[in-house]
Amino acid sequence: MYFFALSTAEQGASMALFEDNILVFESSLFSRQTHSKGLLPMIEQAVESRDGMSVNRIDGFIAARGPGSFTGLRIGISMVKGLARAVSKPCAGVSSLDGIAFRFCYSQKPVCVMMDAKRKEVYSAVYQFHHGKLIQKSPEVVCSPESAIDQAGSNALYVGSGSKVYRDTICSRTHDRAVLSCPSMDGVSACALVVSVMSDNGVFDFENHPLNPVYLRKSDAQIHFEEKTGA
Missing domain, CATH: 3.30.420.40 (ATPase, nucleotide binding domain)
Structure with a gap:
């Protein structure tokens, strides 16, 4: 089985591709540009690194669910959910701190x-x-x-x-x-995201790891809105 993992919890992005419990590709990118500009080329590189590989052969997708950068998390989680839905495969979220x-x-x-x-x-x-x-x-x-x-x-x-x-x-x-x-x-590792919840025989429990963002605190925008409105 193939598993693809992605973290955009911080300024750098990390991704990894596993075949069962064996890491076959890992890549990281540090850029001051928004994650949305560099992620797709990175994902294409990760998938094309394996002969005959394509996105629809991936059996499950994992993303860092937070805490971390509010914007980065939203981009990464949306990207992984979109890929998973496009190929009708499950997706899961893992704590950024675990990564x-x-x-x-x-x-x-x-x-x-x-x-x-x-x-x-x-x-x-x-x-x-x-x-x-x-x-x-x-x-x-x-x-x-x-x-x-x-x-x-x-x-x-x-x-x-x-x-x-x-x-x-x-x-x-x-x-x-x-x-x-x-x-x-110091950064969140996509490889470590998978390792943290994968069993020794390469089984990943998607059902008990929903891909919902975890922020731990309110965003600046929400805080400013509440201060302005007195909410």
């Missing part, structure tokens, strides 16, 4: 994901893995970086875009005992 955390699923330390949420906040959750398997995950929250650090503690591995924005805060608050990931590993 970061599962890059470090063999970490012996707790993994604290901190995705930059702007407004001096981060989207965050803390993961505990054992031999590549998730054994515990805290609720996903939007909070101050200080709150995220206090929840994870000084023995954690800090990953994600927010961990670099607030690097000095992490080092200061943990007295330089925390470990930070390599900056090139």
